[in-house]
Amino acid sequence: MDREKEKAALESVLRGRKEDFEAIVRGYQGQAYAVAMGLVKNSNDAMDxxxxxFLRSFRALRSFDTSQPFFPWFYRILRNVCLTHLKRRRTFSFLRRRNEEDEFEMDIPCEAAGPEDRAEQGEELQRLAKAFEALPPRDREILSLRHFQEMPYAEIAQSLEIPVGTVxxxxFYARRKLKERMEQA
Amino acid sequence: MSQQSTQSGSNPSSAHEEFEILMMGALDGELSQGEQASLQSHLQGCASCSQKLAQYRHLVDLTDSLRLEEPQDYELDRFWNTLYNRMERRSAWWFLVIGVVGVTSALMFEVFRTDLLAWWLKAGLGLVATGFLLLFVSVLRVRLRTLPYDRYREVHR
Known part of the structure; x- marks a missing residue:
């Protein structure tokens, strides 16, 4: 989203025009959904x-400095909401039925030439999707930011409040686990 | 990560691991020239790391080709509408709470001030009003807590 438009929309919301928050929501809902999916692996939960x-960020907007980009600040709120949800879900996980297990919904493209190649690539992607799904939330999170959000390291570092070297x-640790899990599958 | 730090490991496996970390930066196009040069010179003399780099490159390409299934357009439209309703309802809830507490308190004040009612009737009305207020606040608090997780809140009968 364009920084100038974002700033104007946020300032307008702060002046009391809450309907202008729509531009912010529409601008970031796709990214937010991908982040939440990366963490919680369930489409309905991710949307909720x-x-x-977004509601929390709207309520806390007065504490936000509009000269700063919105997404890294919002990302921290979203991350906390998702991690709290995961913690709560873990506590009550014994109540869930087997058929309610989450499934990561992914588009798996197939660009291989022949039918055999396509089948092989499809199988490999399926294994990758399964391995990705089985990773701990912390690893899924960083891989989602890099691969699905296509964020540069500096932005990931800002969002997660960690140094670029740590990104x-x-x-590395996330990809190594992913590779190992794919090989085991 | 500095060039120096990548070459300082005394343990051979941890030194390899440091270069594996640098491989991530190389694959994502995030290395400085110094780091790039350090990695290149290590790879020239280490067949195992060169093989690992090829494996990681394949993994990164494969992961790049995955995409999360995106929500449907109608879901995204509904997303804003529901959010806006929740943004508006919060102030409505506050008006309601303040109004109910204010009106009940004013009524109770009038009831206790009047000489037309016996003391036991005033006490009874006081208990009813207190019970009503406590129940109202309790139900409201539970409802507000569970509302964000209520899967049926948008179901219209």
Whole structure:
């Protein structure tokens, strides 16, 4: 989203025009959904948690410095909301039925040439999707930011409040686990 | 990560691991020239790391080709509408609470001030009003807590 437009919309919201928050929500809802999906792995939960995070950011907007980009600040709120949800869900996980297990919904493209290649690539992508799904939330989070959000390291570092060097090492540990899990599958 | 730090490990496996970390930066196009040069010189003499780099490159390409399934347009439209309703309802809830507490308090004040009612009737009305207020606040608090997780809140009968 364009920084100038974002700033204007946020200032307008702060002046009391809450309908102008729509531009912010529409500008970031896709990214927010991808982040939440990366963490909670369930489409319905991800949508609900994004709503909670937008609502919280709307209520806390007075404490936000509009000269700063909105997304890293919002990201921290969304992340907290998702992690709290995961913690709560873990506590009550014994109440969930087997058929309610989450499934990561992914588009798996197939660009291989022949039918055999396509089948092989499809199978490999399926294994990757399953391995990705089985990673701990912390690893899924950093991989989602890099691969699905296509964020540069500096932005990931700002969002997660970690140094850029740590982004590189966390990506390494996450990818190593992903590779190992794919090989085991 | 500095060039110096990548070469300082005394343990050979941890030194390899440091270069594996640098591989991530190389694959994502995030290395400085110094880091790039350090990695290149290590790779020239380390077949195992060169092989790992190829494996990680394949993994990164594969992961890049995955996409999260995006929500449907109608879901995104509904998203804003629901959010806006929740933004508006919060102030409505506050008006309601303040109004109910204010009106009940004013009524109770009038009831206790009047000489037309016996003391036991005033006490009874006081108990009813206190019970009503406590129940109202309790139900409201539970409702506000559970509302964000209520899957049926948008179901219209």
């Amino acid at each position: 948690l994004c709503q909670d995070a 590189m090492s966390r990506l």
